[in-house]
Amino acid sequence: MYRYKMGTFEKVMFNVKTKGDPHIDLARQRMDKHELDGQRVIGEGFAKLLDPNLVASENEPEMSRLVHDSVEGNKAYDRLARSCAGNTELAASVAGALFPKVIEGLPKPKEKENNDGQPNDDKDDEPGLSPADESRMRRALRAGMKAADEVVEQHQTGERVFGQGWDDTKGQMIDGEYQPGEADKWLDDGKLKRILRLAGRLVPISEKKAAKSKAEGVGALVGVKKGRSVDALPHEYAKLSSPALRNLFYARFAGRNLDVWKRESKRDMGLGPIIVCLDQSDSMNGSADELAKAITVATAAQARLEGREFALILYAHDVIHTSFGHSPSDLIRAMGNRPNGGTDFGAPLTCAYNLICEDHHYGLGNADVLFITDGNAREQPQLLESFTEVGANVIGVAIASEVSPQLAESTHTAHTLPELTSHHAAKLMEAI
16 A cells, blocks of 8 residues: 655655555656656646545556546545545545556557557657556456545544544654554554444444433533543633633642542442453463454543543453553554463453552543453453452453453453443443
């Protein structure tokens, strides 16, 4: 796929990742055959997506004009252009997916002969296309539109799941080589595509729950406490309007020392930050892992929508990875982990409990702990009473399996998620 490095509008740079992509290789061969500058054609296509009224200049080669003319007046292309309006990054990715496919459909240049029957050195292409060439161009355009639509779909799903600016780690051009950012993996990795697509189906459920929480409040107001949340009192936010007090607000925010409303929930525990413990043992390989990671990504989106802190713990026989916050790049990196090893419930639950006890550092007190697994564990941790004492609510999720005795005894409540249906997902999201 073509990527970009933004300088000025006129100096758009593209680099092609050709390894293992026969379609891009073929497109480059056709560019060479037609003596087209691949970077220039893609750059012009990028500009045309941002401004559909642009037309090829008169002095361009006939084949270059054919590339532009093939999308002129095409309804599917117009739809793509509307999707890219005002978004240069998306337009660059769409151009990189669309125009190499279009170039594949270019006809072979016609050679003129001299009087002696030898090919002419004149490389100009003769105008016009044969019916067979037109048919081939239409097929190539349809293939390009399909590839470009997939890019747009992935981008829109990413925004729905992660919010605006979700691709917070962008690729860069270093010494002429494209270095992919974490966000690019959603476009290039088949498994991550499926996870993102599944998570996108769950986000509307999270949005409804977040809207309900905001309308009803997480709990009844019972007083004021020190902390850091969207429930800060008005006089704290008023500091932001004064240059002299703005730094004081940020210092109090960083130290979790803002005056915030204290709420008392109908639920005895939880409804604070969310900690997800995700099983990455060998038995999770396959569809179970994709389903579990889709739930994890959707839960992170729910935490962001509800203004709640978020932490992720990956585990197998021990804790593999721990991250904090809603950073898309951190989450993407974690979702790329491959399941391997045995299963131990003690290590991740102990890690989650320790994080909660370090409330002054990470702000994870009164957490909802979502414990996702597909089976049993070799050791049974005795931590449930300890979680209860700190106000944490431990929710078990059995992925594509029944709730095991170990999972039931390690959690306050447990749910089964045999498949990703709205009914099962809504029941699970309501519990968090």
